[in-house]
Amino acid sequence: MTRLIVFNKPYDVLSQFTDVKSPTPRATLSDFMQVPGVYPAGRLDRDSEGLLLLTDDGRLQARIADPRFLQEKTYLVQVEGEPDDAALAALRAGVRLNDGMTLPARARRIAAPDLWPRDPPVRFRKTVPDCWIELTIREGRNRQVRRMTAAAGHPTLRLVRWSVGAWSLDGLAPGEWREVVV
Structure with a gap:
């Protein structure tokens, strides 16, 4: 078994x-x-x-x-800043990374999820807003989600893989x- x-x-x-x-x-x-x-x-x-x-x-x-095998992986991602429609559209279309274009992803803004506290907590900056996105990819490149959000202009602060298939x-x-x- x-x-x-x-x-x-x-x-x-x-x-x-x-x-x-x-x-x-x-x-x-x-x-x-x-x-x-x-x-x-x-x-x-x-x-x-x-x-x-x-x-x-x-x-x-x-x-x-x-x-x-293009297994879908969904991540809850806290990012720096507030991605606009253009940033989300870039993630959906695929972004250019140093190792080539990513496949198109599903990306949308979400309300802050009800997650456990992280230890240590994510740094908080009064002058820089943050928000959460849900990102689903079908690849698995090294640090791909972090590199994708950075390429879209919104560095990752916290990354939680929620599902695989x-x-x-x-x-x-x-x-x-x-x-x-x-």
Whole structure:
């Protein structure tokens, strides 16, 4: 039977089980779960939060993580400034990054989501407004969402991956996980 774990990765946690190369200890997946034989299907940067899928099935791992399968990933993104229609249209059309054009994305402004507090909190600046967008992409380039919002003129302040395909964070607090039937 295939195992699939839905995990809400907290901020400042590495998307791996060990961190032997670091001279200072950093939090890893093993601080939250001891499930033998499962591996992350894709990555989520240390400074990003949210959904990380882990499985023991190599084919499922490839279907989730390999860009050629165009698996949709939805992010809740707090950005600096207030993106206007032109900035959102740029994200929807695809933006040019240093490694080429992105595929078109779905992008819309949303009300601030009811999320857990982040530790440490996102910096607050009285003179610079911020807002939230929901961004759905079908690629998985390195730091892609952060680079896309910056290219559209609105750097990312907080990034939470909410869903990958049909799987979502619904009901999971940071550091919690559940096994789902595949």
